[in-house]
Amino acid sequence: MTIAIRPGGWPAWRQGRPFAAGLLLALGGLELICVSWVGLGFLRFTGTAGAASWTLGALFVVAGVTTWRTPALRYFSGVLAAVLSLVSLVAANLGGLLLGFLLTAVGSALALAWIPQQAPAARKEA
Amino acid sequence: MIKNNDPVLTRTGRTSRLRFALALAPVLLGASALLAGTAAGAVSVAFAGEVPVTVHAARVTGSGVSASPGASGRGGLLPALATRVERATVHDACVTSTAHLPVVGAVTAVVRIERASATGLAVETGKTTAGSVKLSGARFSTPQRSLDRPTGLFTVGAQKVSGSRVTTQPRAFTAGTITSEGVAIELRQGEGGCAPGVAR
Known part of the structure:
Protein backbone atom coordinates (compact mmCIF):
# COMPACT_ATOMS: atom_id res chain seq x y z
CA MET A 1 0.00 0.00 0.00
CA THR A 2 1.32 3.43 -0.93
CA ILE A 3 0.98 6.29 1.49
CA ALA A 4 1.61 9.76 0.13
CA ILE A 5 3.04 12.06 2.76
CA ARG A 6 2.37 15.71 2.08
CA PRO A 7 4.60 18.41 3.49
CA GLY A 8 1.51 20.47 4.29
CA GLY A 9 0.17 17.66 6.45
CA TRP A 10 -3.47 17.57 7.45
CA PRO A 11 -4.51 20.99 6.01
CA ALA A 12 -3.00 20.16 2.62
CA TRP A 13 -4.63 16.72 2.58
CA ARG A 14 -7.99 18.25 3.50
CA GLN A 15 -7.74 21.01 0.88
CA GLY A 16 -6.65 18.60 -1.82
CA ARG A 17 -10.02 16.86 -1.99
CA PRO A 18 -13.73 17.57 -1.39
CA PHE A 19 -13.31 16.85 2.29
CA ALA A 20 -16.63 18.25 3.55
CA ALA A 21 -18.51 16.35 0.84
CA GLY A 22 -16.97 13.02 1.79
CA LEU A 23 -17.50 13.71 5.48
CA LEU A 24 -21.19 14.55 5.06
CA LEU A 25 -21.79 11.55 2.80
CA ALA A 26 -20.17 9.19 5.30
CA LEU A 27 -22.00 10.77 8.25
CA GLY A 28 -25.32 10.58 6.41
CA GLY A 29 -24.74 6.91 5.64
CA LEU A 30 -23.88 6.16 9.24
CA GLU A 31 -26.96 8.06 10.39
CA LEU A 32 -29.19 5.92 8.17
CA ILE A 33 -27.63 2.79 9.65
CA CYS A 34 -27.95 4.13 13.22
CA VAL A 35 -31.68 4.82 12.80
CA SER A 36 -32.15 1.27 11.56
CA TRP A 37 -29.90 -0.09 14.33
CA VAL A 38 -32.25 1.32 16.96
CA GLY A 39 -35.05 -0.72 15.42
CA LEU A 40 -32.89 -3.81 15.24
CA GLY A 41 -32.49 -3.67 19.00
CA PHE A 42 -36.15 -4.39 19.40
CA LEU A 43 -37.19 -6.46 16.43
CA ARG A 44 -35.41 -9.50 15.11
CA PHE A 45 -35.71 -8.00 11.65
CA THR A 46 -36.69 -4.60 10.38
CA GLY A 47 -38.09 -5.54 7.01
CA THR A 48 -37.63 -3.46 3.92
CA ALA A 49 -36.64 -0.30 5.75
CA GLY A 50 -33.93 -2.07 7.72
CA ALA A 51 -32.39 -3.77 4.70
CA ALA A 52 -32.55 -0.55 2.66
CA SER A 53 -31.02 1.48 5.49
CA TRP A 54 -28.03 -0.82 5.73
CA THR A 55 -27.58 -1.01 1.96
CA LEU A 56 -27.96 2.71 1.32
CA GLY A 57 -25.91 3.60 4.38
CA ALA A 58 -23.05 1.41 3.21
CA LEU A 59 -23.23 2.92 -0.29
CA PHE A 60 -23.10 6.45 1.14
CA VAL A 61 -20.05 5.57 3.20
CA VAL A 62 -18.40 4.08 0.11
CA ALA A 63 -19.30 7.19 -1.88
CA GLY A 64 -17.80 9.39 0.85
CA VAL A 65 -14.59 7.40 1.01
CA THR A 66 -14.38 7.38 -2.80
CA THR A 67 -14.73 11.16 -2.82
CA TRP A 68 -11.82 11.40 -0.41
CA ARG A 69 -9.58 8.74 -1.93
CA THR A 70 -10.23 9.58 -5.60
CA PRO A 71 -11.41 13.16 -6.05
CA ALA A 72 -11.49 12.62 -9.82
CA LEU A 73 -14.52 10.37 -9.27
CA ARG A 74 -16.42 13.09 -7.40
CA TYR A 75 -19.00 13.49 -10.19
CA PHE A 76 -19.79 9.78 -10.14
CA SER A 77 -20.04 9.57 -6.36
CA GLY A 78 -21.89 12.90 -6.18
CA VAL A 79 -24.57 11.97 -8.70
CA LEU A 80 -24.89 8.48 -7.18
CA ALA A 81 -25.30 9.96 -3.69
CA ALA A 82 -27.85 12.53 -4.92
CA VAL A 83 -30.02 9.81 -6.46
CA ALA A 91 -36.99 3.28 1.37
CA ALA A 92 -35.16 3.99 4.60
CA ASN A 93 -37.18 5.48 7.44
CA LEU A 94 -37.92 8.71 5.60
CA GLY A 95 -34.26 9.25 4.90
CA GLY A 96 -33.16 8.47 8.45
CA LEU A 97 -35.85 10.78 9.84
CA LEU A 98 -34.82 13.42 7.24
CA LEU A 99 -31.44 14.06 8.87
CA GLY A 100 -29.64 11.42 6.83
CA PHE A 101 -31.26 12.73 3.66
CA LEU A 102 -30.17 16.30 4.38
CA LEU A 103 -26.59 15.27 5.13
CA THR A 104 -26.25 13.18 1.98
CA ALA A 105 -28.04 15.70 -0.25
CA VAL A 106 -25.73 18.52 0.86
CA GLY A 107 -22.73 16.17 0.68
CA SER A 108 -23.53 15.17 -2.88
CA ALA A 109 -23.99 18.80 -3.91
CA LEU A 110 -20.65 19.71 -2.32
CA ALA A 111 -18.96 16.86 -4.21
CA LEU A 112 -20.38 18.11 -7.50
CA ALA A 113 -19.49 21.72 -6.69
CA TRP A 114 -15.85 21.09 -5.81
CA ILE A 115 -13.38 22.46 -8.35
CA PRO A 116 -9.73 21.35 -8.18
CA GLN A 117 -7.07 23.97 -8.56
CA GLN A 118 -3.37 23.55 -9.08
CA ALA A 119 -0.60 25.79 -7.88
CA PRO A 120 1.74 27.37 -10.51
CA ALA A 121 4.53 24.88 -9.78
CA ALA A 122 2.33 21.98 -10.73
CA ARG A 123 1.08 23.74 -13.88
CA LYS A 124 4.64 24.14 -15.20
CA GLU A 125 5.12 20.41 -15.20
CA ALA A 126 1.84 19.78 -16.97
CA MET B 1 6.11 2.20 1.20
CA ILE B 2 6.29 5.94 1.65
CA LYS B 3 6.21 8.05 -1.45
CA ASN B 4 6.74 11.79 -1.80
CA ASN B 5 4.85 12.85 -4.92
CA ASP B 6 5.72 16.50 -5.52
CA PRO B 7 3.24 17.50 -8.28
CA VAL B 8 0.30 16.32 -6.15
CA LEU B 9 1.45 18.34 -3.20
CA THR B 10 0.34 21.62 -4.69
CA ARG B 11 -3.20 20.53 -5.60
CA THR B 12 -5.99 22.31 -3.77
CA GLY B 13 -9.60 23.00 -4.52
CA ARG B 14 -12.55 25.24 -3.86
CA THR B 15 -16.31 24.91 -3.78
CA SER B 16 -18.27 26.84 -6.37
CA ARG B 17 -21.39 28.31 -4.80
CA LEU B 18 -23.18 28.40 -8.15
CA ARG B 19 -22.46 24.73 -8.81
CA PHE B 20 -23.50 23.89 -5.26
CA ALA B 21 -26.86 25.60 -5.72
CA LEU B 22 -27.36 24.01 -9.14
CA ALA B 23 -26.58 20.56 -7.74
CA LEU B 24 -28.70 20.91 -4.61
CA ALA B 25 -31.79 22.44 -6.24
CA PRO B 26 -32.98 19.37 -8.21
CA VAL B 27 -32.44 17.10 -5.20
CA LEU B 28 -34.51 19.35 -2.95
CA LEU B 29 -37.13 19.66 -5.67
CA GLY B 30 -37.36 15.90 -5.98
CA ALA B 31 -37.51 15.52 -2.21
CA SER B 32 -40.34 18.06 -1.98
CA ALA B 33 -42.29 16.14 -4.62
CA LEU B 34 -41.73 12.85 -2.82
CA LEU B 35 -42.73 14.25 0.57
CA ALA B 36 -45.82 15.89 -0.93
CA GLY B 37 -46.70 12.57 -2.56
CA THR B 38 -46.22 10.77 0.73
CA ALA B 39 -48.48 13.19 2.59
CA ALA B 40 -51.14 12.84 -0.12
CA GLY B 41 -51.00 9.06 -0.01
CA ALA B 42 -49.55 8.71 -3.50
CA VAL B 43 -46.13 7.48 -2.42
CA SER B 44 -45.55 4.64 0.03
CA VAL B 45 -42.62 4.74 2.40
CA ALA B 46 -40.87 1.92 4.21
CA PHE B 47 -40.50 2.47 7.91
CA ALA B 48 -39.14 0.77 11.01
CA GLY B 49 -39.12 2.48 14.35
CA GLU B 50 -38.78 2.23 18.08
CA VAL B 51 -40.54 5.42 19.10
CA PRO B 52 -42.77 5.06 22.19
CA VAL B 53 -46.18 6.00 20.83
CA THR B 54 -49.83 5.53 21.72
CA VAL B 55 -52.22 4.90 18.86
CA HIS B 56 -55.99 5.44 19.04
CA ALA B 57 -57.98 4.36 16.01
CA ALA B 58 -61.70 4.42 15.35
CA ARG B 59 -61.47 1.36 13.10
CA VAL B 60 -58.72 -1.10 12.28
CA THR B 61 -58.83 -3.88 9.71
CA GLY B 62 -56.14 -6.43 8.94
CA SER B 63 -55.62 -9.57 6.91
CA GLY B 64 -53.15 -12.40 7.36
CA VAL B 65 -52.74 -11.75 11.07
CA SER B 66 -50.67 -13.86 13.43
CA ALA B 67 -49.72 -12.99 16.99
CA SER B 68 -47.59 -14.72 19.58
CA PRO B 69 -46.21 -13.71 23.00
CA GLY B 70 -42.56 -12.82 23.17
CA ALA B 71 -40.08 -10.50 24.80
CA SER B 72 -38.87 -7.17 23.56
CA GLY B 73 -36.38 -4.58 24.68
CA ARG B 74 -32.65 -4.70 25.17
CA GLY B 75 -31.93 -8.13 26.55
CA GLY B 76 -35.52 -9.23 26.10
CA LEU B 77 -36.70 -7.86 29.43
CA LEU B 78 -40.20 -6.71 28.54
CA PRO B 79 -43.07 -9.05 27.73
CA ALA B 80 -44.73 -8.15 24.46
CA LEU B 81 -47.16 -9.45 21.90
CA ALA B 82 -45.44 -9.81 18.54
CA THR B 83 -47.99 -9.38 15.77
CA ARG B 84 -47.47 -9.86 12.08
CA VAL B 85 -50.06 -8.43 9.69
CA GLU B 86 -49.82 -8.90 5.94
CA ARG B 87 -52.03 -5.92 5.22
CA ALA B 88 -53.52 -3.45 7.71
CA THR B 89 -55.69 -0.38 7.40
CA VAL B 90 -56.59 2.14 10.09
CA HIS B 91 -59.26 4.81 9.87
CA ASP B 92 -59.40 8.01 11.90
CA ALA B 93 -56.25 7.33 13.84
CA CYS B 94 -54.48 9.55 16.30
CA VAL B 95 -50.87 8.87 17.23
CA THR B 96 -49.25 10.57 20.21
CA SER B 97 -45.67 10.46 21.36
CA THR B 98 -44.21 12.39 24.28
CA ALA B 99 -40.52 13.19 24.45
CA HIS B 100 -38.86 14.68 27.53
CA LEU B 101 -36.31 17.17 26.24
CA PRO B 102 -33.54 18.65 28.42
CA VAL B 103 -34.44 22.34 28.29
CA VAL B 104 -37.92 22.50 26.82
CA GLY B 105 -39.40 19.76 29.01
CA ALA B 106 -42.15 17.42 27.84
CA VAL B 107 -43.18 17.87 24.21
CA THR B 108 -46.00 15.82 22.72
CA ALA B 109 -46.33 15.18 19.03
CA VAL B 110 -49.88 14.45 17.88
CA VAL B 111 -50.37 12.99 14.42
CA ARG B 112 -53.91 12.66 13.12
CA ILE B 113 -54.45 10.39 10.15
CA GLU B 114 -57.68 9.99 8.21
CA ARG B 115 -56.64 6.71 6.65
CA ALA B 116 -53.42 4.74 6.59
CA SER B 117 -52.59 1.36 5.16
CA ALA B 118 -49.50 -0.74 5.64
CA THR B 119 -48.16 -3.95 4.18
CA GLY B 120 -45.77 -6.37 5.81
CA LEU B 121 -46.44 -4.88 9.22
CA ALA B 122 -44.71 -6.32 12.30
CA VAL B 123 -45.52 -4.76 15.67
CA GLU B 124 -44.41 -5.52 19.21
CA THR B 125 -47.01 -4.20 21.60
CA GLY B 126 -47.10 -3.97 25.34
CA LYS B 127 -50.80 -3.17 25.64
CA THR B 128 -53.78 -3.26 23.30
CA THR B 129 -57.45 -2.64 24.03
CA ALA B 130 -60.44 -2.60 21.69
CA GLY B 131 -64.14 -1.80 21.96
CA SER B 132 -65.02 -4.75 19.72
CA VAL B 133 -63.06 -7.25 17.70
CA LYS B 134 -64.28 -9.44 14.85
CA LEU B 135 -62.25 -12.44 13.63
CA SER B 136 -62.72 -14.71 10.65
CA GLY B 137 -60.67 -17.77 9.83
CA ALA B 138 -59.17 -17.86 13.30
CA ARG B 139 -56.60 -20.46 14.30
CA PHE B 140 -54.66 -21.34 17.43
CA SER B 141 -51.50 -23.41 17.51
CA THR B 142 -48.92 -24.44 20.08
CA PRO B 143 -45.56 -25.18 18.50
CA GLN B 144 -43.85 -28.20 20.01
CA ARG B 145 -40.31 -29.40 19.85
CA SER B 146 -41.56 -32.94 20.32
CA LEU B 147 -44.84 -34.56 21.18
CA ASP B 148 -44.10 -34.73 24.91
CA ARG B 149 -42.22 -31.40 25.26
CA PRO B 150 -44.32 -28.38 24.37
CA THR B 151 -42.44 -25.09 24.27
CA GLY B 152 -45.19 -23.22 26.04
CA LEU B 153 -45.54 -20.57 23.33
CA PHE B 154 -48.64 -20.26 21.23
CA THR B 155 -49.68 -18.47 18.09
CA VAL B 156 -53.08 -16.94 17.44
CA GLY B 157 -53.93 -16.18 13.85
CA ALA B 158 -56.79 -15.05 11.69
CA GLN B 159 -57.43 -14.54 8.02
CA LYS B 160 -59.23 -11.28 8.67
CA VAL B 161 -59.50 -9.10 11.76
CA SER B 162 -61.44 -5.93 12.31
CA GLY B 163 -61.68 -3.89 15.47
CA SER B 164 -63.20 -0.63 16.58
CA ARG B 165 -62.11 1.92 19.18
CA VAL B 166 -58.66 0.37 19.32
CA THR B 167 -55.91 1.71 21.57
CA THR B 168 -52.44 0.26 21.44
CA GLN B 169 -48.96 1.09 22.61
CA PRO B 170 -46.49 -0.38 20.14
CA ARG B 171 -42.95 -0.61 21.47
CA ALA B 172 -41.48 -1.17 18.04
CA PHE B 173 -42.74 -1.65 14.55
CA THR B 174 -41.66 -2.18 11.00
CA ALA B 175 -43.60 -1.97 7.79
CA GLY B 176 -42.74 -2.79 4.20
CA THR B 177 -44.77 0.13 2.95
CA ILE B 178 -46.97 2.72 4.63
CA THR B 179 -49.44 4.88 2.74
CA SER B 180 -51.32 7.60 4.56
CA GLU B 181 -53.97 10.13 3.67
CA GLY B 182 -55.08 13.26 5.49
CA VAL B 183 -52.12 13.63 7.81
CA ALA B 184 -52.01 16.51 10.29
CA ILE B 185 -49.10 16.94 12.70
CA GLU B 186 -49.27 19.06 15.83
CA LEU B 187 -46.67 19.70 18.52
CA ARG B 188 -47.79 20.52 22.04
CA GLN B 189 -45.87 21.45 25.16
CA GLY B 190 -46.49 19.08 28.04
CA GLU B 191 -47.91 15.59 28.17
CA GLY B 192 -51.28 14.38 26.96
CA GLY B 193 -52.66 13.82 23.50
CA CYS B 194 -55.67 12.09 22.06
CA ALA B 195 -58.32 10.72 24.36
CA PRO B 196 -59.40 7.13 23.56
CA GLY B 197 -62.16 7.12 21.00
CA VAL B 198 -61.60 10.75 20.09
CA ALA B 199 -59.27 10.30 17.21
CA ARG B 200 -60.41 13.37 15.36
Whole structure:
Protein backbone atom coordinates (compact mmCIF):
# COMPACT_ATOMS: atom_id res chain seq x y z
CA MET A 1 0.00 0.00 0.00
CA THR A 2 1.32 3.43 -0.93
CA ILE A 3 0.98 6.29 1.49
CA ALA A 4 1.61 9.76 0.13
CA ILE A 5 3.04 12.06 2.76
CA ARG A 6 2.37 15.71 2.08
CA PRO A 7 4.60 18.41 3.49
CA GLY A 8 1.51 20.47 4.29
CA GLY A 9 0.17 17.66 6.45
CA TRP A 10 -3.47 17.57 7.45
CA PRO A 11 -4.51 20.99 6.01
CA ALA A 12 -3.00 20.16 2.62
CA TRP A 13 -4.63 16.72 2.58
CA ARG A 14 -7.99 18.25 3.50
CA GLN A 15 -7.74 21.01 0.88
CA GLY A 16 -6.65 18.60 -1.82
CA ARG A 17 -10.02 16.86 -1.99
CA PRO A 18 -13.73 17.57 -1.39
CA PHE A 19 -13.31 16.85 2.29
CA ALA A 20 -16.63 18.25 3.55
CA ALA A 21 -18.51 16.35 0.84
CA GLY A 22 -16.97 13.02 1.79
CA LEU A 23 -17.50 13.71 5.48
CA LEU A 24 -21.19 14.55 5.06
CA LEU A 25 -21.79 11.55 2.80
CA ALA A 26 -20.17 9.19 5.30
CA LEU A 27 -22.00 10.77 8.25
CA GLY A 28 -25.32 10.58 6.41
CA GLY A 29 -24.74 6.91 5.64
CA LEU A 30 -23.88 6.16 9.24
CA GLU A 31 -26.96 8.06 10.39
CA LEU A 32 -29.19 5.92 8.17
CA ILE A 33 -27.63 2.79 9.65
CA CYS A 34 -27.95 4.13 13.22
CA VAL A 35 -31.68 4.82 12.80
CA SER A 36 -32.15 1.27 11.56
CA TRP A 37 -29.90 -0.09 14.33
CA VAL A 38 -32.25 1.32 16.96
CA GLY A 39 -35.05 -0.72 15.42
CA LEU A 40 -32.89 -3.81 15.24
CA GLY A 41 -32.49 -3.67 19.00
CA PHE A 42 -36.15 -4.39 19.40
CA LEU A 43 -37.19 -6.46 16.43
CA ARG A 44 -35.41 -9.50 15.11
CA PHE A 45 -35.71 -8.00 11.65
CA THR A 46 -36.69 -4.60 10.38
CA GLY A 47 -38.09 -5.54 7.01
CA THR A 48 -37.63 -3.46 3.92
CA ALA A 49 -36.64 -0.30 5.75
CA GLY A 50 -33.93 -2.07 7.72
CA ALA A 51 -32.39 -3.77 4.70
CA ALA A 52 -32.55 -0.55 2.66
CA SER A 53 -31.02 1.48 5.49
CA TRP A 54 -28.03 -0.82 5.73
CA THR A 55 -27.58 -1.01 1.96
CA LEU A 56 -27.96 2.71 1.32
CA GLY A 57 -25.91 3.60 4.38
CA ALA A 58 -23.05 1.41 3.21
CA LEU A 59 -23.23 2.92 -0.29
CA PHE A 60 -23.10 6.45 1.14
CA VAL A 61 -20.05 5.57 3.20
CA VAL A 62 -18.40 4.08 0.11
CA ALA A 63 -19.30 7.19 -1.88
CA GLY A 64 -17.80 9.39 0.85
CA VAL A 65 -14.59 7.40 1.01
CA THR A 66 -14.38 7.38 -2.80
CA THR A 67 -14.73 11.16 -2.82
CA TRP A 68 -11.82 11.40 -0.41
CA ARG A 69 -9.58 8.74 -1.93
CA THR A 70 -10.23 9.58 -5.60
CA PRO A 71 -11.41 13.16 -6.05
CA ALA A 72 -11.49 12.62 -9.82
CA LEU A 73 -14.52 10.37 -9.27
CA ARG A 74 -16.42 13.09 -7.40
CA TYR A 75 -19.00 13.49 -10.19
CA PHE A 76 -19.79 9.78 -10.14
CA SER A 77 -20.04 9.57 -6.36
CA GLY A 78 -21.89 12.90 -6.18
CA VAL A 79 -24.57 11.97 -8.70
CA LEU A 80 -24.89 8.48 -7.18
CA ALA A 81 -25.30 9.96 -3.69
CA ALA A 82 -27.85 12.53 -4.92
CA VAL A 83 -30.02 9.81 -6.46
CA LEU A 84 -29.63 7.51 -3.46
CA SER A 85 -30.54 10.33 -1.07
CA LEU A 86 -33.91 10.58 -2.82
CA VAL A 87 -34.29 6.80 -2.68
CA SER A 88 -33.60 6.89 1.06
CA LEU A 89 -36.64 9.12 1.56
CA VAL A 90 -39.03 6.36 0.53
CA ALA A 91 -36.99 3.28 1.37
CA ALA A 92 -35.16 3.99 4.60
CA ASN A 93 -37.18 5.48 7.44
CA LEU A 94 -37.92 8.71 5.60
CA GLY A 95 -34.26 9.25 4.90
CA GLY A 96 -33.16 8.47 8.45
CA LEU A 97 -35.85 10.78 9.84
CA LEU A 98 -34.82 13.42 7.24
CA LEU A 99 -31.44 14.06 8.87
CA GLY A 100 -29.64 11.42 6.83
CA PHE A 101 -31.26 12.73 3.66
CA LEU A 102 -30.17 16.30 4.38
CA LEU A 103 -26.59 15.27 5.13
CA THR A 104 -26.25 13.18 1.98
CA ALA A 105 -28.04 15.70 -0.25
CA VAL A 106 -25.73 18.52 0.86
CA GLY A 107 -22.73 16.17 0.68
CA SER A 108 -23.53 15.17 -2.88
CA ALA A 109 -23.99 18.80 -3.91
CA LEU A 110 -20.65 19.71 -2.32
CA ALA A 111 -18.96 16.86 -4.21
CA LEU A 112 -20.38 18.11 -7.50
CA ALA A 113 -19.49 21.72 -6.69
CA TRP A 114 -15.85 21.09 -5.81
CA ILE A 115 -13.38 22.46 -8.35
CA PRO A 116 -9.73 21.35 -8.18
CA GLN A 117 -7.07 23.97 -8.56
CA GLN A 118 -3.37 23.55 -9.08
CA ALA A 119 -0.60 25.79 -7.88
CA PRO A 120 1.74 27.37 -10.51
CA ALA A 121 4.53 24.88 -9.78
CA ALA A 122 2.33 21.98 -10.73
CA ARG A 123 1.08 23.74 -13.88
CA LYS A 124 4.64 24.14 -15.20
CA GLU A 125 5.12 20.41 -15.20
CA ALA A 126 1.84 19.78 -16.97
CA MET B 1 6.11 2.20 1.20
CA ILE B 2 6.29 5.94 1.65
CA LYS B 3 6.21 8.05 -1.45
CA ASN B 4 6.74 11.79 -1.80
CA ASN B 5 4.85 12.85 -4.92
CA ASP B 6 5.72 16.50 -5.52
CA PRO B 7 3.24 17.50 -8.28
CA VAL B 8 0.30 16.32 -6.15
CA LEU B 9 1.45 18.34 -3.20
CA THR B 10 0.34 21.62 -4.69
CA ARG B 11 -3.20 20.53 -5.60
CA THR B 12 -5.99 22.31 -3.77
CA GLY B 13 -9.60 23.00 -4.52
CA ARG B 14 -12.55 25.24 -3.86
CA THR B 15 -16.31 24.91 -3.78
CA SER B 16 -18.27 26.84 -6.37
CA ARG B 17 -21.39 28.31 -4.80
CA LEU B 18 -23.18 28.40 -8.15
CA ARG B 19 -22.46 24.73 -8.81
CA PHE B 20 -23.50 23.89 -5.26
CA ALA B 21 -26.86 25.60 -5.72
CA LEU B 22 -27.36 24.01 -9.14
CA ALA B 23 -26.58 20.56 -7.74
CA LEU B 24 -28.70 20.91 -4.61
CA ALA B 25 -31.79 22.44 -6.24
CA PRO B 26 -32.98 19.37 -8.21
CA VAL B 27 -32.44 17.10 -5.20
CA LEU B 28 -34.51 19.35 -2.95
CA LEU B 29 -37.13 19.66 -5.67
CA GLY B 30 -37.36 15.90 -5.98
CA ALA B 31 -37.51 15.52 -2.21
CA SER B 32 -40.34 18.06 -1.98
CA ALA B 33 -42.29 16.14 -4.62
CA LEU B 34 -41.73 12.85 -2.82
CA LEU B 35 -42.73 14.25 0.57
CA ALA B 36 -45.82 15.89 -0.93
CA GLY B 37 -46.70 12.57 -2.56
CA THR B 38 -46.22 10.77 0.73
CA ALA B 39 -48.48 13.19 2.59
CA ALA B 40 -51.14 12.84 -0.12
CA GLY B 41 -51.00 9.06 -0.01
CA ALA B 42 -49.55 8.71 -3.50
CA VAL B 43 -46.13 7.48 -2.42
CA SER B 44 -45.55 4.64 0.03
CA VAL B 45 -42.62 4.74 2.40
CA ALA B 46 -40.87 1.92 4.21
CA PHE B 47 -40.50 2.47 7.91
CA ALA B 48 -39.14 0.77 11.01
CA GLY B 49 -39.12 2.48 14.35
CA GLU B 50 -38.78 2.23 18.08
CA VAL B 51 -40.54 5.42 19.10
CA PRO B 52 -42.77 5.06 22.19
CA VAL B 53 -46.18 6.00 20.83
CA THR B 54 -49.83 5.53 21.72
CA VAL B 55 -52.22 4.90 18.86
CA HIS B 56 -55.99 5.44 19.04
CA ALA B 57 -57.98 4.36 16.01
CA ALA B 58 -61.70 4.42 15.35
CA ARG B 59 -61.47 1.36 13.10
CA VAL B 60 -58.72 -1.10 12.28
CA THR B 61 -58.83 -3.88 9.71
CA GLY B 62 -56.14 -6.43 8.94
CA SER B 63 -55.62 -9.57 6.91
CA GLY B 64 -53.15 -12.40 7.36
CA VAL B 65 -52.74 -11.75 11.07
CA SER B 66 -50.67 -13.86 13.43
CA ALA B 67 -49.72 -12.99 16.99
CA SER B 68 -47.59 -14.72 19.58
CA PRO B 69 -46.21 -13.71 23.00
CA GLY B 70 -42.56 -12.82 23.17
CA ALA B 71 -40.08 -10.50 24.80
CA SER B 72 -38.87 -7.17 23.56
CA GLY B 73 -36.38 -4.58 24.68
CA ARG B 74 -32.65 -4.70 25.17
CA GLY B 75 -31.93 -8.13 26.55
CA GLY B 76 -35.52 -9.23 26.10
CA LEU B 77 -36.70 -7.86 29.43
CA LEU B 78 -40.20 -6.71 28.54
CA PRO B 79 -43.07 -9.05 27.73
CA ALA B 80 -44.73 -8.15 24.46
CA LEU B 81 -47.16 -9.45 21.90
CA ALA B 82 -45.44 -9.81 18.54
CA THR B 83 -47.99 -9.38 15.77
CA ARG B 84 -47.47 -9.86 12.08
CA VAL B 85 -50.06 -8.43 9.69
CA GLU B 86 -49.82 -8.90 5.94
CA ARG B 87 -52.03 -5.92 5.22
CA ALA B 88 -53.52 -3.45 7.71
CA THR B 89 -55.69 -0.38 7.40
CA VAL B 90 -56.59 2.14 10.09
CA HIS B 91 -59.26 4.81 9.87
CA ASP B 92 -59.40 8.01 11.90
CA ALA B 93 -56.25 7.33 13.84
CA CYS B 94 -54.48 9.55 16.30
CA VAL B 95 -50.87 8.87 17.23
CA THR B 96 -49.25 10.57 20.21
CA SER B 97 -45.67 10.46 21.36
CA THR B 98 -44.21 12.39 24.28
CA ALA B 99 -40.52 13.19 24.45
CA HIS B 100 -38.86 14.68 27.53
CA LEU B 101 -36.31 17.17 26.24
CA PRO B 102 -33.54 18.65 28.42
CA VAL B 103 -34.44 22.34 28.29
CA VAL B 104 -37.92 22.50 26.82
CA GLY B 105 -39.40 19.76 29.01
CA ALA B 106 -42.15 17.42 27.84
CA VAL B 107 -43.18 17.87 24.21
CA THR B 108 -46.00 15.82 22.72
CA ALA B 109 -46.33 15.18 19.03
CA VAL B 110 -49.88 14.45 17.88
CA VAL B 111 -50.37 12.99 14.42
CA ARG B 112 -53.91 12.66 13.12
CA ILE B 113 -54.45 10.39 10.15
CA GLU B 114 -57.68 9.99 8.21
CA ARG B 115 -56.64 6.71 6.65
CA ALA B 116 -53.42 4.74 6.59
CA SER B 117 -52.59 1.36 5.16
CA ALA B 118 -49.50 -0.74 5.64
CA THR B 119 -48.16 -3.95 4.18
CA GLY B 120 -45.77 -6.37 5.81
CA LEU B 121 -46.44 -4.88 9.22
CA ALA B 122 -44.71 -6.32 12.30
CA VAL B 123 -45.52 -4.76 15.67
CA GLU B 124 -44.41 -5.52 19.21
CA THR B 125 -47.01 -4.20 21.60
CA GLY B 126 -47.10 -3.97 25.34
CA LYS B 127 -50.80 -3.17 25.64
CA THR B 128 -53.78 -3.26 23.30
CA THR B 129 -57.45 -2.64 24.03
CA ALA B 130 -60.44 -2.60 21.69
CA GLY B 131 -64.14 -1.80 21.96
CA SER B 132 -65.02 -4.75 19.72
CA VAL B 133 -63.06 -7.25 17.70
CA LYS B 134 -64.28 -9.44 14.85
CA LEU B 135 -62.25 -12.44 13.63
CA SER B 136 -62.72 -14.71 10.65
CA GLY B 137 -60.67 -17.77 9.83
CA ALA B 138 -59.17 -17.86 13.30
CA ARG B 139 -56.60 -20.46 14.30
CA PHE B 140 -54.66 -21.34 17.43
CA SER B 141 -51.50 -23.41 17.51
CA THR B 142 -48.92 -24.44 20.08
CA PRO B 143 -45.56 -25.18 18.50
CA GLN B 144 -43.85 -28.20 20.01
CA ARG B 145 -40.31 -29.40 19.85
CA SER B 146 -41.56 -32.94 20.32
CA LEU B 147 -44.84 -34.56 21.18
CA ASP B 148 -44.10 -34.73 24.91
CA ARG B 149 -42.22 -31.40 25.26
CA PRO B 150 -44.32 -28.38 24.37
CA THR B 151 -42.44 -25.09 24.27
CA GLY B 152 -45.19 -23.22 26.04
CA LEU B 153 -45.54 -20.57 23.33
CA PHE B 154 -48.64 -20.26 21.23
CA THR B 155 -49.68 -18.47 18.09
CA VAL B 156 -53.08 -16.94 17.44
CA GLY B 157 -53.93 -16.18 13.85
CA ALA B 158 -56.79 -15.05 11.69
CA GLN B 159 -57.43 -14.54 8.02
CA LYS B 160 -59.23 -11.28 8.67
CA VAL B 161 -59.50 -9.10 11.76
CA SER B 162 -61.44 -5.93 12.31
CA GLY B 163 -61.68 -3.89 15.47
CA SER B 164 -63.20 -0.63 16.58
CA ARG B 165 -62.11 1.92 19.18
CA VAL B 166 -58.66 0.37 19.32
CA THR B 167 -55.91 1.71 21.57
CA THR B 168 -52.44 0.26 21.44
CA GLN B 169 -48.96 1.09 22.61
CA PRO B 170 -46.49 -0.38 20.14
CA ARG B 171 -42.95 -0.61 21.47
CA ALA B 172 -41.48 -1.17 18.04
CA PHE B 173 -42.74 -1.65 14.55
CA THR B 174 -41.66 -2.18 11.00
CA ALA B 175 -43.60 -1.97 7.79
CA GLY B 176 -42.74 -2.79 4.20
CA THR B 177 -44.77 0.13 2.95
CA ILE B 178 -46.97 2.72 4.63
CA THR B 179 -49.44 4.88 2.74
CA SER B 180 -51.32 7.60 4.56
CA GLU B 181 -53.97 10.13 3.67
CA GLY B 182 -55.08 13.26 5.49
CA VAL B 183 -52.12 13.63 7.81
CA ALA B 184 -52.01 16.51 10.29
CA ILE B 185 -49.10 16.94 12.70
CA GLU B 186 -49.27 19.06 15.83
CA LEU B 187 -46.67 19.70 18.52
CA ARG B 188 -47.79 20.52 22.04
CA GLN B 189 -45.87 21.45 25.16
CA GLY B 190 -46.49 19.08 28.04
CA GLU B 191 -47.91 15.59 28.17
CA GLY B 192 -51.28 14.38 26.96
CA GLY B 193 -52.66 13.82 23.50
CA CYS B 194 -55.67 12.09 22.06
CA ALA B 195 -58.32 10.72 24.36
CA PRO B 196 -59.40 7.13 23.56
CA GLY B 197 -62.16 7.12 21.00
CA VAL B 198 -61.60 10.75 20.09
CA ALA B 199 -59.27 10.30 17.21
CA ARG B 200 -60.41 13.37 15.36
